[in-house]
Every structure is written in C-alpha cells, then in structure tokens.
Amino acid sequence: MLAPALMAQAPQGQEVVLEASAGTRLGIAVPRPTATGVPEAKVASDFHAVLLKDLDEAGPFSVIRAGAPAGTDPASYKAWVDAGTEWLLTTTIAKSGDGTVDVVAQVVDVKAAQDKKARTAVFTKRYTGRETALRRMAHKLADDLMARLTGQAGVASTSIVFVRQMSPGIKELFQMDRDGANVIPITTYRSLTLSPTVAPDGRIAFVTYKGGAPEIWGQRKVGGPNEKLYPLAGKPGGHCFCPVWSPDGKRLALVQGDRRGNTDIVVLDIATLKVRRLTDSNCINTDPSWNPAGTQLAFTSDREGGPQVYLMEEDGSNVRRLTREGTYNGSPAWSPSGSMIAYVSRFEGKFDLFVYKLGDGKSYQITTGVASSESPSWSPDERRIVFTSGSRGGMQLYTTDLSGNTLRKLTDFDGCQSPKWIRSR
C-alpha cells in the first residue's frame, strides 16, 4: 500500500529494547514537530495527531503528555525524565521546492543521557514523500518505533475490511485504515455482500447475493478481478457462506448447505478445484477459522444443542469442544501466533468478547457493558482486536487491547459488520 515515493531510509540494526510480552510500558514524549513549508495545522492533524494515536494504541508505549518542558535540548532532559519520559521523539518536517516532504525523526533516550550512558540517540530515520503521504509517514514511523522497541513490526499501517449497510437489504464491502481514516468502497453490487476474508497476499473473497442465491466470489490472482469461486461451474453446490482463506492463501474453507438444511464446513483447493467436506452432521457447522499453521480449524456448531466453539484437524478428524460456559458461543477467531482464540458469548441478550488461552485452557472476558460486541478479528501483531459493537442494531467498529482498557471507536456510521484486520491489500 505504500507509494514508491514513501521510503524509509537508514535501516536500523539494533538490539530489541523490550520483549513483546513485557508488561511495562515505555514513556515516550512526542513534542510538536518543527515544520517548514507545510502548514502547521496540516502537520498537527495529518502527522502529529496520527502519530500520537498510533503510539497510544500500539501497546508498549505510554505517551507522556503532562508536565512536558518547553525545549528538547540536552538541558531539558532532566525535566523530561521527571515527567516520566524515557524516549524523547523529535521530528522535523520540511518541504522542498519540488514539493517533496522530508520527515526526520530522532529518538533520544533521555534517561540514559541523565545516567551519563554513552549512547543516547537510539533511533534516527528519514521519510520522504508528498504532502498527501503525511498520514502514511506517521504510521510508518510508529511501526518503526515499535520494531525498534519490540523487534516486531507494528500495525499502525494496517487496514480493516468490513461490511457496511447502505440501505435495507443492500450491503457492500469497504476498506479503511486501521485508525478509521480513508474509508473506501470495495464492492458496488447493490446487493447483499457479506463475510469478507483476505489472503496474506491481499486477495479478497466474500459472499454475494447479486445472482439471487448466495455465492462465493473473490480473486484467484493478486490484483485480478472478482469472479465466482463457488459453487463450481457445472456442479450443484447448494447455498454457501462464510469463506475463509487458509493462511497460505491456497485453500478456502467455506460453509455449504445440504438438502436437509444442515450446513457443513468444506475446504476448496483453489488450484485443483478439489472439495473436501470436513463435517457431516445433522446440525449447523459454520464460522471456520484456521490456526496459523493451516493444520486445524476452530468452528461453531450446535451439534450438542446450542451453538458452541469446537476445534478439529484440517481433515475433519479429532473434533473437540472448546467452550464450556454459556449457552451461545460463536465467531471463533484464531490468533496470529496460534496461542489464543477470540470468540463471542451471549449473556442476557447481548454478546461480549472473550479470549480462550490454549496454553492454560481458560477463557478471559474482554468486553463488558450494555452494548453487544460481536465479530472479533485479531490485529496482525495480536495486541488488539477489532469488533462490532452497539445496541438497538446500530453496530459500529471498535478496537480494544486484551485488557479492555484502551477501547477505540473507529467509525462514525452505523450498520458495520464482519471486520477483518489485514496487513495489506
């Protein structure tokens, strides 16, 4: 998604400061950038505010706002440390005659400087692009700071694909930046479009009712047109729902109705067009979610009465029930590392998000409140979850960290469903 003009320079090859799992947060101060040639208001809205929001949501940073001293010179370091700062991030933004904007970011470890340690400049990087790329440069800087701090790329530059209701019975796919900016339509079928899924290489698949009955459409090739993927040409397929790309992007798990009204999970191999049915029971089986290795699937089934979350191998064997509490559990989403499964549980008429940790075999509640929270999808770095939340049908998109402490609303419009958090498209 990054334009060629936007290039991060001077790659860093330094040690990781914090492990991703560390609970402590690093105090980072981000004074207003020094700008020449770009209007101050533009720098404030398209760069500084974007960067602060990115760092707030990233997880391991604690953005220092109170008690900031006026300057950023070495004489001010003590005051920064006193305000809780470890990293002091200064940025200069300059527009040259040909319209190119240069952003130079530098981080000084003011605490180390206070302690008279040798190396105090822990990060220096230059970003170049047009003025319209300021938002993306801010995201890239936030991601690079995350990489510098944790050794893992951040998710500030990622996107979210989701379904939005345009009018009753008309739903289309949209995409937006992870912070809610740049909402753009993906489909304009003027029909029901549901259940988007995005392969690691950016290929999309979804359900559309544009031909009457629900079919699965999507891209066979990167950048290719959306075409019918299932039912296969010339073969009766039954109704199909809920496509989910396998982690390698070669297979599509999907849900297929049978003649009796049951639904089963099948896997379509996109290259060979071979179809393998994984479930065969007299009930609803739906919501497939792959583990990151592509060797197991979580899914929802009402085989024992109400809907519950189950796991199985990729060939349909070894089915075991995951959720034990509650009468209505569903929408499993396997986390990117494979260690957790997010799902929703219904209680007193509304859903809340839960995370099941496979390591300790326990569930943790993420959301609480009067609204119903549904359709979880993990951030690629596993630190946050995007989901729909609302009451009385007015569902909007939110993200939260696993503690539920940093809830962020992404949208200012109703009728959102089925968000999928993706690296690129």
Added chain:
Amino acid sequence: MRFVRNLIPLSVILTLGVGVACKKPEPAPVEPPKPVAPAGPTQEEIDAQKRAAEEAARRKAEAEAEAARKAAAAAEAEKAAAYKRAVEAALKDINFDFDKSDIREADKAKLQAIADFLKAYPQAKLQIEGHCDERGTVEYNLGLGERRSHAAQAYLVGLGVAADRLSTISYGKEKPKVQGHDEQSWLENRRCEFKLQ
C-alpha cells in the same frame, strides 16, 4: 330482376359470413311473371344498399368482438384478482422460537393453507426465505435461516407438495422485516416468508 334483388342481400350475407342470421329466400312466385317495367333500382342504388348492409354488419361484428374482448378481459382480471386474493390469503409468514427451526403448532394451519394454494394453482412455485432476529451472530444465523427454510419446505412436502416447486434461501439476520428491538419485533423477524417465483 327479382332474382337479382333476392340474390344481392343473400350474397352480402354470405360474404359477411358467421354470426349474421340468414333470411330465408321469399317463396317462388306462383304466377308467371308479368312483363316488368324497366324501372327498378339503379346500379348506384344497388351498390349503396350493399355498402350500407356491409357497414352495418361490420359494426355489429366489431361490437360483438369488443364485447367478447371485454368479457374475456374481465374474466381474466377476475381470475388474476382471485389469484392475488388467494396468494395474499395463503402466503403468510410463519414464525419461530429463538434459535429454533421447529414448525410451531400455531403455524401448521398457515402451512396447510399454502399447500392448498399450491394444489389449487399447479403452475405456482414458491421460494421459501429463512430469516432470523438480530440477536445471533451473522454466520450462525445464515445457517439457522437455512434450516428454517428447509423445515418449512419439508413440512409442505409432507402435505403433498412436490419438492421441486419449493426452493429455499437463507438471509440470516440480514433482512429484518421490522426494525424494532423488542420481543415482538424479534418474533416477527424470526420467520419464513413465502415468495412466488
């Protein structure tokens, strides 16, 4: 000339054909014909008479055809209205309990009425739409709508309707009938709708 005079209307009648009553020819004269004065209808008069008769017959035939058309249209309209009344009377939604696809006792009469309608109108085909209320997950509800539409289909097949006259589709919770968020709205939204194909 009598012969000619008699023949003219007859020939007109014959050319006009169907639907016009034929007059019997007058009885043959008993007396031998007297010498006839050369005076009689001129050729113009004969032609005018012929045209008038033709015009009258044409109008009559047109009026009768128009009446027949109107009668047929009225009959057709009445038939269509009767069909519409039958459709409206028979194709009522049936509803379901939360997370259930069992046909409720209260809805069996509605399904019988639908089966009776399909027997009365052998050309009619239905699509059965399965719908859910807003309180389940998107994907599970698509499955539940699927099951509800098939439950209604199976019940109608049990009443003697051929399965190939009943297609099914699930809309899950994507197309609520009413926008409310209370028990009554949820009940109305947990439904099968029966749509003519």
